[in-house]
Amino acid sequence: MIARLPVMARVPVIASLLTRRAKSGDDGSIVVEGARKANGGKGRTRVVMTMAVFFGIYLTITGRLVYLGFQNPDLSGGPQSRVTASRPDIVDRNGEVLATDIKTASLFAEPRRIVDADEAIEKLATVLPExxxxxxxxxxxxGAGFVWLQRQLTPKQQSDILQLGIPGIGFRTEKRRFYPAGETSSYIVGLTNIDNQGISGMEKYIDEQGLSDLQASGLAVAKDLKPVQLSIDLRVQHIVRDEVATGMEKYRAIAAGAVVLNVKTGEVLAMASVPDFDPNNPYNAHDKDRLNRMSAGLYEMGSTLKSFTTAMALxxxxxxxxxxxxxTRPIRIGRQTIHDFHGKARVLSVPEVFIYSSNIGSAKEAEAVGIEGHREFLHRLGILERMQTELPEVARPTEPKVWKQVHSITIAFGHGVSTTPLQTAVGCAALVNGGYLIQPTFLRRAQEQAMSVAKRVVSDKTSESMRxxxxxxxxxxxxxxxxxPGYRVGGKTGTAEKVVNGRYSKDKNFNAFVAAFPMDDPQYIVLTIADEPKPEKPGMGATAASNAGVMAANIIRRSASMLGVKPDFSHENGATLVSYQ
Known part of the structure; x- marks a missing residue:
């Protein structure tokens, strides 16, 4: 039938037949509409697969980042992102720098990039033999990503290591503390650790006042940190440290120390204890003999405590x-007998009890007040309380749990309780400044500020008598x-036998001298100590007068003018008896 139709007539018929076959597909041939559907399905599949691949890649990266976030950066990553925190400068009362930050290089390695570990070590040892x-x-x-090899190198060490050309090692700039005065003020200024965090002295105090929080939050920026000004006068500090170091050597003592205290403000102008250490190279800072004996050492202060006994009685x-x-006679109590070192064997007035340092007279002064009154007075003056000041290294004094008569008698002349030399100086300042106990400070403080926190502990009349x-x-x-000469010095010696194996030793003393000047209007207390001093020359004594007293005189002679005390020779050491109405 189709063959009989003309060509032009056959076209619509063929199109019609093709349409029916595409819809029916009854002969299994690939028809036009089926091809379009098949090609469209494959395209969608490719898009889905491509998206799945990209999602898989992103999930893998995210998982890796999360994993690395929980790893130790020292072992698995590069250098820590935290930059060593800045610290404020520490300066003395005149603005002289005592501590400051400097930049330094620290050496690290990336073990995964180290080709030959043995060769690398051999090369490094030529610069770092330790x-x-x-x-x-x-x-x-x-095989870690990052490890420290050496912290805080010198510029020369960094330069020499760079010239070695070792692959897989590098440097990171950090900050470290530098102390221009060296050992001169080591116990006061203190130390920082390898991460520039305060671990002792005023460095630790500064951290405790909020610096550590600023560092943790990343706000400790050098330009925003104001210098911390101490009460210390570096000139006087140098004198004090020099004199105690000389004294320790001269008298062959195992230790020595001194403090200069402003009696009107409680400011510590200088304080030193030897043996000490160089904070720029503190390799021996933790040795057992490296102790700030002035604030962290506990001692029986001997006859210097007679100052408090006499003041208490008055x-x-x-x-x-x-x-x-x-x-006249020794005091016997239980199995103990109380003697005088240089006894007069007679009745003594109160001034004689003091200048002859009579143990018997001091014991009877304490008896006149009573046991409870004695204990209360020493606590009132802070001698038996833990001292409140900025310096972290402060020891807690010791005393008998229960005071008995024998305790009161021995404590009256300086045995039986232990306190710190700095506390003794603070208590003596209260005896000569009009009767006000002012806790010591290592920061600048005006007299008005000091009086606002001062506590009256003795009367003005008692203070006048003690002067x-x-x-x-x-x-x-x-x-x-x-x-x-010229500086009207007054004071009191203290020679205490040390306890060795539970008994008082006859040949080992702890000596102290407390001095005040000028005595017509005291401005400063100087207290010196010498631990187990020996006679300077054969035949000489080793009491406090011959060593601790001499050290105090040298400190006053060299520093008085720097402290603003003018010499006056008009009434050289003329002690005038106060009038009692």
Whole structure:
């Protein structure tokens, strides 16, 4: 039928037949509409597969980042992102720098990039001979991404290592503390650790006042940190440190120390203790003999405590300067006998008890006040309380749990309780400044600020009497070696036998001298100590007058003008008896 139709007539018919076949597909041939459907399905499949691949890649990267986030950066990553935190400068009262930050280089390695660990160590040892071979080898063979090899190198060490050309090692700039004064003020300024965090002295105090929080939050920016100004006068500090170091050597003592204290403000102008250390190279800072004996050492202070015994008796109203005590015979209590070192074997007035340093007279002064009154007075003056100041290294004094008569008697002349030399100086300042206890500070403080926190502990009349007794003792008593012409020095010696194996030793003393000047209007206390001093020459004594007293005189002689005290020779050490109405 189709064959009989003309060509032009056959076209619509063929198209019609093809359409029916495409719809029916009854002969299994590939028709037009089926091809379009098949090609469209394959395209969608490709898109889905491509998206799945990309999602898989992103999930893998995300998982890796999460994994690395929980790893130790020292072992698996590059250098830590935290930059060593800045610290404020520490300066003395005149603006002289005591501590500051400097930049330094630290050496690290990427073990995964180390080609030959043995060769790398051999080369590094030519610049760093102190390097630990075994430890460094294990680090370099660990396969980690990052390890420290040496912190805080010198510029020369960094330059020499760079010239070695070792692949897989690098440098990171960090900050470290530099102390221009070296050991001069080491115990006061203190130390930082390898991460520039304060671990002792005023460095630790600064961290505790909020610096550590600023560092943790990343806000400790050098330009925003104001210098911390101390009460220390570096000139006087140098003198004090020099004198105690010289004294320790001269008297062959195992230790020595001194403090200069402003009696009107409580400011510590200088404080030193030897042996000490260089904070720029503190390899021996933790040795057992490296101790700030002035604030962290506990000692029986010997006859310097008689200052408090006499002041207590006078302040109680039960004793006056005209009172007299029988020191004819030793005191026997239990199995103990109390003697005088240089006994007069007669009745002594209160001034004589003080200048002759009579143990018997001091014991009877304490008896006049009573046991409870004695204990209360020493606590009132802070001698037996833990001292409150900025310096972290402060020891807690010791005393008998229960005071008995024998305790009160021995404590009256300086045995039986232990306190710090700095606390003794603070207590003595209260005896001469009009009767006000002012806690010591290592920061600048005006007199008005000091008086706002001061506590009256003795009457002005008692303070006036103690100034007289100190001046009298320097003129006629054991304090003569501490006199300095023109500066009206007064003071009290203290020679205490040390306890060795539970018994008082006859040949090992702890000596102290407390001096005040100028005595007509005291401005400063100087307290010196010498631990187990020996006689300077054969035949000489080793009491406090011959060593601690001499050290105090030298400090006053060299530093008085720097402290603003003008010499006055018009009434050289003329102790005038105060008038009692």
């Amino acid at each position: 390097i630990d071979y075994e430890q460094t080898y294990h680090k370099l063979k660990s 302040d109680s109203g039960k004793v006056t300067l005209e009172s007299r005590f029988d020191a 007289y007794l100190y001046a009298l003792n320097a003129e006629k008593g054991s304090g003569r070696n501490a006199r300095v």
